[in-house]
Structures are given as structure tokens and as C-alpha cells.
Amino acid sequence: MKEKLLLLIKIQECDSELVKLSAKKKTLPENIEKLNQEFSAFEEGIKKNKLKYDELKSRHSENETKIKKINESIVKTKERMLEVKNNKEYQAMLKEIETAESSRGEVETSIISILDELDKLAVLVKKDGEILKQNRDKYEQEKKTIEDDLNAVDSDVVNWEQKRIELQKNIPDDLIARYERIRKRNKGIGVTSVWKAVCNGCHMNIPPQLYNEVQRSEELFSCPNCNRIIYFQDIEKPSEIS
Numbered sequence: 001m002k003e004k005l006l007l008l009i010k011i012q013e014c015d016s017e018l019v020k021l022s023a024k025k026k027t028l029p030e031n032i033e034k035l036n037q038e039f040s041a042f043e044e045g046i047k048k049n050k051l052k053y054d055e056l057k058s059r060h061s062e063n064e065t066k067i068k069k070i071n072e073s074i075v076k077t078k079e080r081m082l083e084v085k086n087n088k089e090y091q092a093m094l095k096e097i098e099t100a101e102s103s104r105g106e107v108e109t110s111i112i113s114i115l116d117e118l119d120k121l122a123v124l125v126k127k128d129g130e131i132l133k134q135n136r137d138k139y140e141q142e143k144k145t146i147e148d149d150l151n152a153v154d155s156d157v158v159n160w161e162q163k164r165i166e167l168q169k170n171i172p173d174d175l176i177a178r179y180e181r182i183r184k185r186n187k188g189i190g191v192t193s194v195w196k197a198v199c200n201g202c203h204m205n206i207p208p209q210l211y212n213e214v215q216r217s218e219e220l221f222s223c224p225n226c227n228r229i230i231y232f233q234d235i236e237k238p239s240e241i242s
């Protein structure tokens with residue numbers, strides 16, 4: 001492999017890695033944000049049974065208070081009955097007690113159905129709690145993986161940039177300028193392999209004579225279609241580039 005070409009290929013590797021890293025720096029925080037939103041939505045959804053449970057629990061204690069008040073009023077009415085002078089008043093009080101007792105009955109019936117519902121909900125709430133815990137663990141794990149990845153990006157960028165600076169020292173300025181020019185016009189790829197007369201940059205065929213020359217000559221050739229600097233690589237053999 002031609003020495004300059006080998007250096008260019010390595011420079012290309014650095015540049016491609018740097019492009020990937022800068023994309024990561026943008027997408028990883030977006031992935032974290034997406035994960036946060038998904039978990040919040042899940043958490044919100046799974047709270048429904050618990051909210052219903054809490055609401056019923058407070059209705060239950062309201063009903064207990066109602067019963068207490070009804071009982072107190074019955075006691076008071078019974079006390080007043082001891083002091084009544086005429087039958088009409090006495091009958092009215094009996095009626096009052098009867099009404100109070102019947103509404104107490106209604107409240108008691110509602111308490112029974114609430115308790116029944118609370119029992120069923122308690123089972124669901126417990127299950128939801130377990131599911132929520134599992135999901136929270138999974139969410140936190142995934143988030144940590146992405147965060148670790150993101151934290152590594154900056155130091156990776158420094159490493160690749162350093163490597164690139166070292167490589168560039170050994171390449172003539174005009175060649176690096178040519179590479180940069182081509183790379184800017186070709187989606188970040190300035191040098192690419194050719195195999196079976198096909199350019200791996202643009203996937204177009206290159207003329208047979210050029211293909212022969214690329215394999216034999218020490219010169220640097222460009223793809224006639226995409227203009228990228230091309231080199232021959234037998235992809236069925238282990239790479240010479242390392």
C-alpha cells in the first residue's frame with residue numbers, strides 16, 4: 001500500500017469517527033430526553049389505580065363521619081324524647097329517628113361496597129407497584145448506559161483529533177488540501193476503496209483500465225464519477241490497512 005494513501009485512509013478514519021461523535025453528541029441527549037418522557041408517561045398511567053384507591057379511601061372516611069353524625073343526632077333525639085309532653089311531638093321524633101336510621105343504612109351499604117372495591121384495588125395497586133419498580137430499574141439502567149456513552153464522547157473526540165494531528169504531520173499540504181476539498185463535496189468521504197471495479201463511495205463502475213492502474217500504479221487516482229481518491233481493496237482478503 002502506498003504510504004501517503006495509507007495515511008489518508010487513516011485520516012479518513014479519524015474524520016469519519018469525529019463525524020459520528022458529533023452526531024452522538026446531538027442524538028444521545030435526545031435519546032435521554034425521549035427515555036425520560038416515556039418513563040414519565042408510563043408512571044402517570046400506572047398511578048391510575050392508586051389515585052382511585054386514595055379517592056375511595058377518602059370517601060370511606062367521609063362515610064364514617066356521616067355515620068358518626070347520624071348516631072349523635074339519634075342519641076340527641078332520644079334524649080329530647082324523654083322531655084316531650086305531647087304525643088304529636090313524640091311521634092315526630094320517632095319519625096326523625098326512623099329517617100336517620102334509614103339513611104344510616106344507606107351509608108352502611110355504600111361503605112360495604114367501597115370496602116369491597118378497596119380490597120380489589122389494593123391487589124392491583126400492589127401489582128402496579130412491582131411493575132413500576134421493574135420499569136424504573138430498567139429505565140435507570142438504560143439512562144445510565146446512554147449517559148456513560150455521552151460522557152465518553154468528549155474524551156473520544158480529543159483522542160481522534162490528536163491522532164489526526166499526528167497523521168497530518170506526515171502528509172504534504174497539497175494532498176491534505178485535495179482530500180479536504182473532495183471530502184467537503186462528498187458527504188465527508190474523501191478517500192474510498194474500490195472492489196470489483198466498483199467505487200464504494202458512489203457505487204458506480206470505474207473503467208477497466210483505471211481499475212487496473214489503481215491496483216498497480218503508485219499514483220493517486222480519483223473516481224471519475226464522485227471524484228473521491230480511490231484505492232484498491234480486496235474485501236475477501238484480510239485488510240492491509242491497520
Ligand SMILES: [Zn+2]
Nearest residue numbers: 199202223226
Ligand atoms: Zn465514486
